[in-house]
Amino acid sequence: MAEVFRGVFTQQLPIPPEAEAAALAVLRSGRLHRYNLAPGETGETGALESEFAAAMGARYSLAVASGGQALALALRAAHVAPGDPVLTNAFTLAPVPGAIAGIGARPVFVEITDRLTIDLDDLAAKLPRARVLLLSHMRGHSADMDRVMALCGAAGVRVIEDCAHTMGARWRGVASGRHGLAGCYSTQTYKHLNSGEGGLIVSDDADLIARATWMSGSYMLHDRHPAGPGPGAYGTTMWTDPNLSARMDHLRAAILRPQLRALAATCAAWTERYRVVEAGLAGAPFLRLISRPAEEDFVGSSFQFRLPGWSAAAIAGFVAACAGRGVELKWFGAPQPQGFTSRYDHWRYAAPEPLPQTDRVLAELIDMRLPLSFSLEDCALIARILCDELSRAAAKGAVARREAAE
Numbered sequence: 544m545a546e547v548f549r550g551v552f553t554q555q556l557p558i559p560p561e562a563e564a565a566a567l568a569v570l571r572s573g574r575l576h577r578y579n580l581a582p583g584e585t586g587e588t589g590a591l592e593s594e595f596a597a598a599m600g601a602r603y604s605l606a607v608a609s610g611g612q613a614l615a616l617a618l619r620a621a622h623v624a625p626g627d628p629v630l631t632n633a634f635t636l637a638p639v640p641g642a643i644a645g646i647g648a649r650p651v652f653v654e655i656t657d658r659l660t661i662d663l664d665d666l667a668a669k670l671p672r673a674r675v676l677l678l679s680h681m682r683g684h685s686a687d688m689d690r691v692m693a694l695c696g697a698a699g700v701r702v703i704e705d706c707a708h709t710m711g712a713r714w715r716g717v718a719s720g721r722h723g724l725a726g727c728y729s730t731q732t733y734k735h736l737n738s739g740e741g742g743l744i745v746s747d748d749a750d751l752i753a754r755a756t757w758m759s760g761s762y763m764l765h766d767r768h769p770a771g772p773g774p775g776a777y778g779t780t781m782w783t784d785p786n787l788s789a790r791m792d793h794l795r796a797a798i799l800r801p802q803l804r805a806l807a808a809t810c811a812a813w814t815e816r817y818r819v820v821e822a823g824l825a826g827a828p829f830l831r832l833i834s835r836p837a838e839e840d841f842v843g844s845s846f847q848f849r850l851p852g853w854s855a856a857a858i859a860g861f862v863a864a865c866a867g868r869g870v871e872l873k874w875f876g877a878p879q880p881q882g883f884t885s886r887y888d889h890w891r892y893a894a895p896e897p898l899p900q901t902d903r904v905l906a907e908l909i910d911m912r913l914p915l916s917f918s919l920e921d922c923a924l925i926a927r928i929l930c931d932e933l934s935r936a937a938a939k940g941a942v943a944r945r946e947a948a949e
């Protein structure tokens with residue numbers, strides 16, 4: 544009988560007992576707002592910022608309400624103004640162009656490669672059009688950051704990294720988020736730390752963090768930011784920049800601190816699962832794995848592969864067959880946005896220019912979550928089901944060349 548997987552692809556691990564105890568202490572204190580501190584108290588939020596800055600090797604850190612808010616605040620703090628173009632890779636999640644458009648700026652999408660990372664030739668061609676690149680390390684795939692930074696540096700373009708899927712990852716030993724002007728992270732439930740909602744910014748730039756802190760809603764209380772710059776960095780921001788109320792509270796910070804201490808182990812556990820799926824799919828027919836360069840120390844919290852040459856109908860059939868056996872896949876080629884999955888040409892408010900190379904990659908791209916609630920045996924079973932359904936699709940002759948099918 545055909546094997547069926549019973550796990551739930553959206554099920555993360557429970558919040559650890561240590562975090563539960565810390566959260567309870569915050570609840571019992573009644574002091575949940577980050578600036579509500581007893582005399583001499585640092586508070587969970589300030590402590591989280593100090594510990595996160597240290598973990599990422601950054602001078603400053605600011606905790607905020609979400610990853611999307613982290614991106615929007617970093618862009619504004621980097622002096623991106625309404626109407627300004629902002630370069631961003633076309634393969635990303637909707638909050639990234641959303642952060643750009645939300646501050647009145649204009650996303651300019653850059654093509655991606657077969658490795659799902661920003662295309663450096665298209666980037667080079669588009670660099671003269673903008674002063675900021677918001678680079679999203681989508682699904683944990685890192686571009687050649689040495690080349691990205693060299694190109695952007697030569698063009699005077701500043702880089703803000705979206706590390707929603709790369710917290711804990713490195714490129715040639717440098718932590719993701721530490722290549723450019725600022726790194727932005729999410730602590731939303733499906734990311735590498737889980738506080739339901741939440742975000743973090745790191746930077747060595749005092750002006751950027753001071754302005755982001757002010758705009759996050761610090762009132763006149765920036766002395767309560769142990770991982771922020773001194774009062775001298777605040778300059779005129781309090782007269783020129785709005786309060787956007789995007790703070791993190793002590794409850795979320797309390798939940799995050801124990802998880803942050805376990806981040807390296809968590810990331811290793813994810814990548815172990817990724818490697819089991821990858822090994823299980825090695826040699827599978829009609830499928831292409833995404834290559835992972837040696838410089839990339841990635842976190843395997845999700846898995847992608849391509850189905851080159853498959854017709855849209857064959858891919859839809861394969862996804863449905865896998866779903867029938869409990870393996871939940873996302874397809875980036877679907878004509879309509881589905882669940883969390885949408886594509887650059889769905890973001891019509893951004894008036895996207897056509898990107899034929901990205902279209903070709905996304906039309907064949909399959910995406911799968913790998914929550915830590917799955918055991919290594921679960922991952923092996925998932926790979927067996929995928930291989931089995933690939934063989935069935937082939938046997939049915941469903942894997943016609945796309946041209947033949949259309």
Ligand SMILES: *Cc1c(COP(=O)(O)O)cnc(C)c1O
Pocket residue numbers: 609610611612635636638639679680681682705707708729730731740741742
């Ligand atoms: C989740 C996500 C974000 C935004 O994070 P939120 O905390 O949900 O606002 C940004 N970029 C990418 C690639 C994401 O997956």
